[in-house]
Amino acid sequence: MFLSEEQINGLFVHPYRGIGRALIDHAKERHGRLELFCLVDSYPAQRFYHARGFDISDDKSNDRLAFDEYVMT
Template sequence: MVQIRKAVEKDLPRLVEIFRVSRQQLLPFLPILYTREQDFAHLKDLMGRGEVYAGVLAEKLVGFLVRIDHWVAHLYVHPDMIAQGVGQALLDHAKTKSSKLELWCFEENQRARAFYEAQGFKLVRTTEGDNEEGLPDRLYRWVRD
């Protein structure tokens, strides 16, 4: 049973670990642009600007979602813990906080695309690489009925 709680500053090292290992293993097409220290600073900054929810399974923090207003800035689950309902539980929680959610997803990220589409997100538009990585991506939107 996945539990959701607000992430706090002392969770940051674990959030950075999940962020980096999830990108390396599940999004291997992404260039590594930042160091661990830079990722730490980035997530700390986001924690100050929005809300970060932690997904906890068997008392271990295994995934997180960053929400800034109606934007899902990040959603990552540890690769060893995917397909166990953690991503969905985090997204369901974010859906209770906003009547609309939007997010960017890389074209190549088939797993996440299928996941978001199964969670009711609709494609709004695509870009040919209008992001730091220079890779094609897609804007998705969910609106509460």
């Protein structure tokens, strides 16, 4: 995971081991407000982030990717 200011970038971990949850918890302790981008078609990631208190706040087309993303805060 890369954390720049209040934005989480690139959280890629093996699922079901608690590593992602621990990283998100650590980031939340350091920053009051966090934002991240989640692929629209990545339902497991959306469920993970929703369970950690994130909600979809916007959707965004990404010119660099062939996929659209949700902004989650």
